[in-house]
Amino acid sequence: MGAVLGLCSAAQLACCCGSAACSLCCSACPSCANSTSTRLMYAVMLLLVMIAACVTLAPGLHDEMKKVPFCKNSTHYIPGDLKVDCDQAVGYLAVYRICFAACLFFVLMALITIGVKSSKDPRAGIQNGFWGIKYLLVIGGIIGAFFIPEGQFASTWMVFGMIGGFGFIVIQLILIIDFAHSWAERWVSNYEESQSRTWYAALLLAMLTCYALAITGVVLLYVYYTKSSGCDLSKFFISFNLILVVLASGISILPSVQEHQPRSGLLQSAVVSLYVMYLTWSALSNADKACNGITGGSNESSFDKQSIIGLVIWVCSVLYSSIRTASSSSKITMSDHILAKDGNGGYDSIEGADGGEAGRGEEAKVFDNEGDGVAYSWTFFHVVFALATLYIMMTLTNWYNPSSQLSKENVASMWIKITSSWLCVGLYVWTLVAPAVFPDREFN
Template sequence: MGAVLGICSAAQCAACCGSAACSLCCAACPTCRNSTSSRLMYALMLLVGTIVACIMLSPGLEDFLSKVPFCKGSGQQKTWDSVTKLTYDCNGIVGYLAVYRVCFALCLFFLFMALIMIGVKTSRDPRAGIQNGFWGIKYLLVIGVTIGAFFIPEGAFFGSVWMYFGMIGGFMFILIQLILIVDFAHSWAESWVENYEENESKGWYAALVGATLFMYGLTITGVVLLFVFFSKSDGCGLNKFFISFNLILCLVVSIISILPSVQEKLPRSGLLQSAVVSLYTIYLTWSAVANSPDANCNPGLVNLVTGDKKTSGNFDSESIIGLVIWTCCVLYSSLRTASSSSKITGSDSILVKDTGDSGNTDHDAEEKGTGKVWDNEEETTAYSWSFFHVMFALATLYVMMTLTNWYRWV
């Protein structure tokens, strides 16, 4: 992760290591809010940590490390070679347990940030400099904690206990992820309906209907494929139950979305939101049944496409798709400006409020004119800083469990 520090130019080093309230990733972007740029920097940190965790699972990494001089002595914690050089067993820095250690360090960092940011109301708080600056120190801190995590004994205690923390945190992030997806679908539908009402263009209406039908088409296709490939007439009862149960829930959500009481409360809501949620629900159902250890009820995506037997590779199709959706949700939560849709999702604590310009209009105009990051939180914070870090800690646990297939830790 130290390579990320190379992104900072020489002119930005002062802001990188100081308490300046500007974030480097958006320094060249016009009218970039401070609240947005800071969240992008934290998202970048999380994405870099995920890449490092993925590298730990690379099939050829262990073979490469075996050629490194100080990585000889496999099977021992440390040995001395013929020329009295200290060598280590590098098998411990690859595999599932290595992913646990990297994500453990990231999770601790975000939880620490969540604790020290409790109660921050404006960027005038002395802790605002820690939130929006000191990026070089933050990355060095994460690197140091990550290195220290690899000195945790390799016994079963750390892996098994941290796995349960990961399962709970990953499940909680799935709920947050669903909130973000609902908010995205509502904003999408609201924007297109508003364009249709303002322009009276049938093109927007046709696009809205087409997108809804396309989502429902993918949902129905997914359900059919799940019944065909992940259930059998004389078995796989658990798979049948979950597929049928989630299908019923999708139908219920679709009916509720068009009820008169719902339409009266939210006139611009409709079937598009329920279609997106239904498609995401079917994806989660596939992800669950695809992780079943029963080979008779789980052919695997590779087997469906190529006809080969399901492999036990580190990067399976479920993990890749899960990471893609996770990445989109993390970036969305970092860029999103909340609108009235947050009233139905309860996501005010997650998404940024559109606070507009801060109190110092002249200063903001000057900053915007030069295309620099400007502080929009002098009067009030645009989002809950503490909750934001809690969400990213849960996101770290989710990616940890996704990479390790949820039920394995060795």
């Protein structure tokens, strides 16, 4: 038994420190490309950083820290000179420190992978492996960040956070719109090729479902975030965004738009409308407590149902945007990066029995599909993850100055979110009218 455990421990150590990205996460999964497994591992890292940042904002944690004996503000007294200011381990400032270390890690990886053309580059091992060392590096960086003197750190890093967070919002909106177009075009293409009523029914059902959810959201926003007297700003936001999505839906079916984009239709508009309503709800949740019928004007900051639902949607959106950006980098950077390859070009088994023909067998779990060329821009991928980290930091801290006082009410956060909803509609409308305005240009 001891020998078996020893072998397991050695195998796990090799998984963490070796060059096979999927050794840690895909050993029990079907065969997958190395480019896919690597992105998943970095996404897991980003998710863990997000969870750690959320833990520091847990309700009641600040009071619990006072029970720790070595804290300066502890209610317990123990002899000795070792005292730590535990207030820095919780609250907004703690989120800043955690995300600071994670962001620097992704920036470092972006610098390391500049100019990598294929997995034959010596730096490919750093990108696709050594996961144990990477996680230890991130953990060590987070611990070290808590020893940075407060001084001007928070105010300076907040400026970087606002710029980077807004940059990620723009990328996120582009990917949401791209998702809507890709989904609709794929289903319309399937219907045109097969002339199957099933695809037509699926298109119709998806469109009606998204519009029904969007309309339901509008009604609930009026019920819970407005009052008969007052809350005029909330009424304006809801009404104005409703008008915007109606106009966008009308533009999508104009004859001139249909002439240049035959597959443009109401399904894309329905998806965008639903997302805009979500952004509106997220913005109004940071509005004046007097106009928030869900919290009832309570000053208590807690993870209630509203926060949990918003957090789940937000996490899925961030992770999707971060991973999807890798395979959509050419659409954002206007370059000719190779998109994620499904074939076995430059095939090289990473985890298999004997390699070669044996590596192509059923035992091969991870294969290298980047031998002839990278499947995505590695540097751009890490830049997006760095921006995602800053977006996480600013969202968790409500786009506000770091403070140990947690509050959902924040005017800055509300305006940033509502502005992003307007930007989303604007970008979507531009994707509709651009081919008609510039008929000589090619729009993919």
